[in-house]
Amino acid sequence: xxxxxxxxxxxxxGPTSWTEVRAVLAYxxxxxYAVRIRFGGRASRPxxxxxxxxxxxxxxxxxxxxxGEDDGVEWMVARDLLHAGLSHPAGDGDVRLWPARTAGDVxxxxxxxPSGHALFELSRAVLAGFxxxxxxxxxxxxxADALDVDHELQALxxxxxxxxxxx
Numbered sequence: 001x002x003x004x005x006x007x008x009x010x011x012x013x014g015p016t017s018w019t020e021v022r023a024v025l026a027y028x029x030x031x032x033y034a035v036r037i038r039f040g041g042r043a044s045r046p047x048x049x050x051x052x053x054x055x056x057x058x059x060x061x062x063x064x065x066x067x068g069e070d071d072g073v074e075w076m077v078a079r080d081l082l083h084a085g086l087s088h089p090a091g092d093g094d095v096r097l098w099p100a101r102t103a104g105d106v107x108x109x110x111x112x113x114p115s116g117h118a119l120f121e122l123s124r125a126v127l128a129g130f131x132x133x134x135x136x137x138x139x140x141x142x143x144a145d146a147l148d149v150d151h152e153l154q155a156l157x158x159x160x161x162x163x164x165x166x167x
Contacts, residue, residue, distance in 0.1 A: 002137055003028040006130040010109070010120040021120065025127070027079065027134040032143035035079045035134070040072035075111060083131050083140055085109075086124060099124060
């Protein structure tokens with residue numbers, strides 16, 4: 001199935017300074033509800049088009065300091081959360097997104113994990129362009145149409161599912 005991706009530069013908001021963090025937002029129509037945000041590495045989903053760069057500062061995605069070329073941190077977030085967060089606060093728990101009150105092109109993305117949390121600033125235009133690209137592949141509200149439920153069910157019944165180890 002087709003996919004799309006966008007390279008982005010986010011600002012990690014720190015107590016005394018901000019740090020530039022490069023990331024790849026990746027969407028795969030075979031997993032129509034999810035978006036993967038990969039920090040410090042390359043997108044891990046095969047078949048995802050990484051040629052698009054919508055933000056001029058995003059040229060040259062870094063490979064991170066964690067080892068091999070594909071290392072990095074990846075978060076999976078709901079595409080509808082990203083869509084909603086473009087215009088109003090969205091999300092609870094681990095992932096939240098909201099527009100800045102004062103600047104038109106600024107969004108804040110907060111990620112929480114047991115090990116801590118991070119607050120990022122990112123460009124609304126970059127995220128809106130990425131969400132629009134994903135909607136051209138699978139319109140919002142039509143995600144179920146993109147799923148091959150029969151194939152997935154068959155794979156699960158034959159023990160070929162993604163989580164077959166020891167459950």
